[in-house]
Amino acid sequence: QNIIVVAHGQANDPFWSVVKNGAALAGEHTGATVDFRTPEIFDMVAMSQLIDSAINQQPDGIVVSIPDADALGPSIQRAVDAGIPVISMNAGADVARDLGALLHVGQSEFDAGKAAGERLAEMGGTKGICVNQEVGNVSLDQRCAGFAEGFGNPVSIVPTANDPTEVQSKVRAALEADAEVDTVLGLGAALVGEPAVAAVQALGRDDVLIASFDLSAGFLQSVADGQAAFAIDQQQFLQGYLPVSFLALNATYGLIPGGDVPSGPNLIMQDSAAQVIELSAQGIR
Amino acid sequence: MAQNASLSADERIKTETLTTRLMKRPELGAIGGVILVTIFFLITASPTMFTLAGIMNFLTPAAQLGILGIAAAMLMIGGEFDLSIGSMVAFAGMIFGVLVVNMGLPLIFAIPLTMAFAAATGAVNGAIVLRTGLPSFIVTLAFLFILRGASLVGLKLFTGGSTQLRGVREAVADDWLTPIFSGDAFGGAFRWMAQQGWIAQLNSGAPSVPGIPVEILWFVAIAALATFVLLRTPAGNWIFATGGDKQAASNSGVPVRRVKISLFMLTALAAALVAVITVIDTGSTDARRGFMKEFEAIIAAVIGGCLLTGGYGSAIGAFFGAIIFGMVTIGLSYTGFDQDWFQVFLGAMLLLAVVFNNAIRKRVTGER
Amino acid sequence: MAQNASLSADERIKTETLTTRLMKRPELGAIGGVILVTIFFLITASPTMFTLAGIMNFLTPAAQLGILGIAAAMLMIGGEFDLSIGSMVAFAGMIFGVLVVNMGLPLIFAIPLTMAFAAATGAVNGAIVLRTGLPSFIVTLAFLFILRGASLVGLKLFTGGSTQLRGVREAVADDWLTPIFSGDAFGGAFRWMAQQGWIAQLNSGAPSVPGIPVEILWFVAIAALATFVLLRTPAGNWIFATGGDKQAASNSGVPVRRVKISLFMLTALAAALVAVITVIDTGSTDARRGFMKEFEAIIAAVIGGCLLTGGYGSAIGAFFGAIIFGMVTIGLSYTGFDQDWFQVFLGAMLLLAVVFNNAIRKRVTGER
């Protein structure tokens, strides 16, 4: 059996490398060959072309993430027309069925952001920044939008590049420029969460709430140490593992679950952080 | 040419074979790389890569990149860079989306308006470069940021907060101009061929290849036109001269400023064309469109033999350069290699293709 | 200089003021831009930007970029590009991390080994460029992909599946070399100044600025050294000559190949230094380190007045170029502008700074 996964995040993105690890493990467990493909940058045009190339190879199943239904819809429908079973994951819960996908595994980015925002507001945050390391990447933009809605208080977006030093300086600048900011939400744990913690430490402030999407061992350590509030985990390992296993079962026995599988959100707080550090360091969480 | 006969009388030149003469042309330099890459994938990739559907599949991104690459090549031959074309794809896409979706304009107005916007921005780029005498690298870099930022702001403004504008496909579905900028051409012919069993059919009975994606036709047409302009018109001569030595060209009476401004407008127009094609094709646009395309366009031009210092290169070279780049990026997904190795392979293949080109050309032409 | 006195006797030169003489130097060209940007932020940004802490805050990323930018400037003056330095930051970081964490080597071995790896890769880059005669743009582009991919593969291999390698801080905490590559220098002096009330204190009583981040010292030292080499040594003369006209330089007896190879090694070493500093500072490394840094380094060099065609530029220019770039990127977070406009501002500020530089220099030196 041959299953192709087409995702919109890059293989060197810590988040997506966990998805890829999940898919690979499912491949091992089911005996299917799994090809994991991503465009080199967030690019919907390139992604639709990757789906087309997957269709041409007539695999036994395709797993896709759908951050832009308009852009990817035709390609996904072509896969369905060609008789290839499709499962969507990560992004696209709302449109998966309409496009002919069998089911969706994942969480809505917007909902996850909203949950985080609500929690941070509960914890006493009054003014927040959302640190976005890839402005224009729709999934990341949705996280910030959800955060703004759930938080209920003023939120501004801090755009940064993919560079920890710059993130640290920018977070520090934002905190210094407006002393009322007391909440920082990062959209990636290693890239943003860790430098944000470092920035707050350097400022010597202990009244700033820091939360981050996704997990990294360093950030989880900060959560465990009480320097950061929590990490938002959507257990993306499942987003790689489950669709591949489902498609493998489907190809062998025709089995398929009857509904979507929510893989998150799951907030990791101080009490549970220590347990997942090791798994995170291995690329499983 | 006419004088070849009289020349062979000169004892100071050796006769050369047809192959040598062909390989000397910069236009054909990049063919070696295409052949090498093709052979590589014939060996390593799934055979579906070279089915009709597979070929269309890798030619589509190559065509989109190639349209930009050919324009970038012409500008590079003219001695300048335009780093803003990637952002221009996003910006023009935003303008186009807004015109079509928010303002409901038909394509016959929306496309020329988008093009006019782009050309004006290109002219501004060019005017700043000429007026200040700054390197175009830095001026267009500023526009890379400005246009990218403006796309983000514009999209948020017109969609009420999202960075994604949707609904283009519905808006243009019935427009008579749509088939020229989107979808597949010669659909009838391909359906007929499928019925004849010449090409594969899907379960639904539709042909596996619904036609030739229009961008491929645009790509070929633009490559042909650009080659004609560069090699066979006074304007082409001016472009080479301007890029070769601005001062000498101007001293010889070439209208250097006019040439440069026109070239900047040209690259912007190429970006707008790609924007229109991809926005209609995908039905949406977002703030990340065209990200890094400026570099890929320059890469395609350089693979095709353009010199970064200007004054040398060809449109056909950029044509093949784009195909090489497109084949390598899409082709690797037809092979069994792990995605983690993707970039290593991409880099190695590019290097190999270019080195091979070069080695062949040197060998054939006897340069040392 | 000595001959100025005798020269003023020549009726064919006008006397020029000290300002004119200073502004003519390419080294000082970029100062105008720094001043302009500073004034802009003094007006628009929160005053915390120009506190001691604020200045250190924007100088730190500027310094990291600047180390790369100065090396890139020297290579550009020598007529080549290195697009692989960003990826080299990730690759060298990975090597360093593995040496320190997985192999448990002390810094005294780990750093030279990392540097040796980097220098070897740089030499390979250079050798391929020289051997094939291909543009360095395309060769180092291939290495951009190859090294980036190799970092990912390597990290996954050595961490057992993760793209992040951590534990560096713990591993080097007690190493006597650590303070040279990480943290803040002159901590004692700053604590003392804080006690005297000369600089602000945090709630904890520690000084708000614990010292000067070592990268800033490295940055200044490298800028001074590079300027000395470029302007005051035979090697500097060779670099300018090689970039100005390879053929003419070689005909005049400049060892062009040796110069180019050394410069490629130099950029790789600069990237490795940045890798070591940032990896120790953050305590971890990941596959995305240094992403796009090659372009930012070139941008810094070009803002500082380097010509893309080679043979002209300065290390001090790149120094100020990096500061301008660092100030603009970080500074906007201190202002009240809607951050959606970030890129628009970044582009506009860059353009303004460079145009201003240029205008000042032209005005002062009387060029037309």
Add this chain to the structure above:
Amino acid sequence: MSEPIIHMDGIKKHFGNVIALNGVTFDVRPGECHCLLGDNGAGKSTFIKTMSGVHKPTAGTITFEGKPMQLGSPRDAMEAGIATVFQDLAMIPLMSVTRNFFMGREPTVGRGIFKRFDLDSANRICMEKMRQMGINLRAPDQAVGTLSGGERQTVAIARAVHFGAKVLILDEPTSALGVRQTSNVLATIARVREQGVGVVFISHNVRHALAVGDRFTVLNRGQTLGTAKRGEIEAAELQDLMAGGQEMASLEGSLGGTV
């Protein structure tokens, strides 16, 4: 005597703090060859560059056929009828001989959007003109960068002559030429002068200047030393003026008076 075609009055040119020209007055009449002579660095090339629109003069006026003229670019000068062979030749090394020859003034065939560069006839004309100047090119598509120094100079001269003009400016046109090519160029100057073209001829070779010149103007350190008519001045005297009045090395004797 006829009116000057072009009259330059009190031309000054400064580059930053360098004073290259400090008030030079000069004119050319139709059908005459006016030689501009002077030491190295005297400002001859700078002067003719202001005449052909490359440099804007810092001060001074240009009158063309009786009307004041502002030259914005070399193209303006060309359109007014001033053809120039620059000392640096203004050639693009990477381009072919033919493309350099016709650069900026390409012959076309076809009409409308089918109008195109007529390469065949351009090649033919180019080879033919070069042959007339005494150079047998191997092929018209050889890159100019691979030509020998003299071949390259000949292309520039042949180009300027081919397109015809009211004023033909030649900046040291014979410096890299062989004996045969030199005599061809001097013969060409004599021929176009006959046709009523005004020629400005710069040379360091007194013999060449005396062979074709009607008037001689000597520049020194950015200023005019004076103008003499043909027959009014001796070779030795002229040579002395050209050297800026400074003494010459002792070898002179063995060179027989004229270098």
Add this chain to the structure above:
Amino acid sequence: MSEPIIHMDGIKKHFGNVIALNGVTFDVRPGECHCLLGDNGAGKSTFIKTMSGVHKPTAGTITFEGKPMQLGSPRDAMEAGIATVFQDLAMIPLMSVTRNFFMGREPTVGRGIFKRFDLDSANRICMEKMRQMGINLRAPDQAVGTLSGGERQTVAIARAVHFGAKVLILDEPTSALGVRQTSNVLATIARVREQGVGVVFISHNVRHALAVGDRFTVLNRGQTLGTAKRGEIEAAELQDLMAGGQEMASLEGSLGGTV
């Protein structure tokens, strides 16, 4: 007569399909000035470029002081003692006069890591040498690209002479020079020849060649036409050979026999 310093035998050079040299034999003895003459495009520059390590010959052997030699780069040739003034001068336009003068062989002061380019004395030497050649530079830090043609050529000659050598090759060194500078250069050739240096002198000016030459070799279309000793050959005859035997334009008479 003494042994040749450098002996080139049967040198051929092809560029792709272009045959630039088709078997040229040539030698230089210490203390003589050997003139290399020939029409434009004859292959003179190509030949001396193989002699100074720029081009690798396609066929033929080079013997230096009796031993066979392979020149890998111009630097090798320089180290062996061959100094060359190329026709294109090999200067970097954007760099200052001094930096060009000392390019590749910079004087240093200090030792160890404090060893640095001694700009002050370099500037002084450079100005001095230029003055000796008859050029008063304004400043040693002027960019070479802004020098006049003759000034630039003088820098290249002064540089080659300054560093001394066993063989000094001069490719049309006087083409852009004024009368004063030319006589200085010819005097310089005479001087270094006296010191036992072998000089290779390329010129299109028969008078210059006859003034300093001891032997004359004429190239034509990539081949040697023959070598003559001083006194064995007449100016007119030599000139005829240089023109490749082809007839010259009619103006010749008025030029008094020698162009």
